[in-house]
C-alpha cells in the first residue's frame with residue numbers, strides 16, 4: 001500500500017549528480033564506443049566491483065566511472081536515461097548537479113558537457129513533459145581559482161543553470177575556502193547550495209559557515225545540524241532546506257541516516273529525500289529510496305507527503321510551477 005502511494009505521488013528530486021546516474025550498462029556502452037578499456041566486461045561484474053566505506057573511497061569510484069564520458073552524445077544519453085527512468089517513477093521535476101571540472105580537467109570541453117545534458121533536458125520536456133534544471137557543481141578538493149574558472153565558463157549558459165553547489169571531498173575543504181566564488185555566483189543571480197556530508201570533520205562548523213558566511217539557500221545532506229541545539233533551532237527557524245539522501249551502499253541495503261530523517265521531520269525541519277548517486281547506491285532511485293526509508297523507520301503518509309511538499313517548496317522553480325506541482329500533490333493525496 002505504501003509502495004503504491006509512493007509510486008503514484010508526484011515528486012521532485014533536488015539532489016542528484018548526473019554523473020552518479022551512470023549505470024553499469026551505460027558505462028560499458030560508452031567505454032566501448034570511446035575505445036576505453038574497463039577492468040570488467042559485464043554490467044554484473046562492474047556492479048559487483050562497486051564497494052566503498054567512506055566518502056574518499058566512494059569518490060575514487062565515482063571519478064573513475066565518469067572517465068567513459070567523452071562526447072556530447074554520451075552526456076545526452078546519460079541524462080536522458082536518468083530522466084526517462086525517474087519519469088516512470090512519477091518524478092515531475094528534477095534538479096541535477098553536474099561537475100564540469102571533472103570533465104574539463106580530462107580535456108573535455110565545457111560546451112560538450114552542457115550541450116549534451118541540455119539536449120536531453122529539452123527532449124525530456126518535450127517527449128515526457130518532465131521538467132528539470134541544472135546546478136553547477138564545483139569540486140571542493142580543487143582550488144578556489146579552478147572553481148572560479150568553472151563559474152566564469154558557466155556564465156555563457158547562465159539561463160540554463162539555476163544554482164551553484166559544492167561537492168567532492170570535504171576533508172580540509174571548508175565552505176569558507178570558496179567564499180569569493182559563491183559571492184560572485186550570488187552576484188550573477190545563481191541560487192546557492194553546498195554539501196555538508198555525513199561524518200566529516202567539523203560538520204557543525206561547516207553548516208554554520210554555510211548559513212552565516214556563505215548565505216546558502218539550501219544545504220545538501222546537513223545531517224549534523226541535528227547535533228547542536230542552537231544550530232538545529234537556527235535551521236528550523238530559517239527553514240533552510242536540507243537535502244537528505246537516505247541511500248544504501250552496495251554492501252548494505254539498509255538506508256543510511258533514516259533515523260536522522262525521521263528526527264528532522266519531527267523537529268519541523270525543511271527536509272527532503274534524494275538519491276545522490278543512484279548508480280553507485282544499489283540502483284535505488286527515488287521510489288526505492290523512499291520506500292526503503294519508510295519501511296526502516298515507519299514514516300506515515302503525512303510524513304511522506306510532507307517530504308514531497310518540502311521538495312516542491314524548496315525547488316528553484318517559478319511561482320506558477322510551484323503552484324501547479326503543489327496542486328497536483330494535493331489532488332493526489334486528496335484522492336488516495
Ligand SMILES: [Zn+2]
Nearest residue numbers: 167195220276
Ligand atoms: Zn551529493
